[in-house]
Amino acid sequence: MFKRTPSPIIAQIAKIRESANLLLEKELLARDLKGIVPAHGLVFCFLFRQDEPIPIKALVQESGRVKSTVTGMVNTLEKHGYLYKIECPDDARSTLIGLTEKGKAIQQDFEDVSETLENKVFGSMPPEDRQRLLELLAVIEKNLD
Amino acid sequence: MFKRTPSPIIAQIAKIRESANLLLEKELLARDLKGIVPAHGLVFCFLFRQDEPIPIKALVQESGRVKSTVTGMVNTLEKHGYLYKIECPDDARSTLIGLTEKGKAIQQDFEDVSETLENKVFGSMPPEDRQRLLELLAVIEKNLD
DNA sequence: TGACTTTAGTTCGCACACGAACTATCCTCC
């Protein structure tokens, strides 16, 4: 009985994502960013754009993660000193979060790591191929909506 | 200050993978395959190809997962009755695993789900585009090795 | 044979990730 790999593209995509995460972890470690993992990217990326503390609710909507997951990530990032939590003055149910100085300080590293990843992913692929790849990926992304 | 999404391709790829996993979970549930999650695909795919019990060690190598992770997955699949564990007669350190009848019985479902996913991913994309996409993905996969 | 090393699995602690249940606050509407 012969068996082939199921869903070769998805397997390929999963593998690429894993390799990317591995590279990210390596780069983060190289920059001495302890306690930060690729999954925190969404959090930082969102918080970098905020001028003042935002409710956790906003992060839940933005990140696409479930409430309890966000609670966990916020707590670990708080534990490592990257962000702080304060009570919302207007709504006692709500908790506001914001970047500490330590949290703000990593923005440059964050961007550097992102760029390193982007460069490594594409390598010497010509621009028209990159464009084509993004388009084709957009198609299958839409197919899966 | 303006911030763009870091590594758009990787973000896109991560999103596709997540959507695919979501679809898989939906399809598994629709077929009443309780206790099985996408991550178990590697395990089943490997075990379907075996005629007799294999050491966990082999699954570790094949799956690309770490020993402790495999231990966990094997235990949950055993708990749900999809596979069994026996002591290896030749090497007392080794544990052999194999599919139970319940485990073997899902092979058809497994293939159906894989095909459903594959079809949904590609949709009506023409064959030459599919080919091109796989090629381009292979390039960035290699870039990240 | 007996010390040393390698190997196979398990266990533990941690973090992400989900869903379900829970608490506390707020809002609505009678």
Next chain:
DNA sequence: GGAGGATAGTTCGTGTGCGAACTAAAGTCA
């Protein structure tokens, strides 16, 4: 204003996933 429902977070249980430490059984070699 008070009952009922909506909303914001947390907590709990389960599972994947990792690394490190551990146990037990082989293998090595002097």
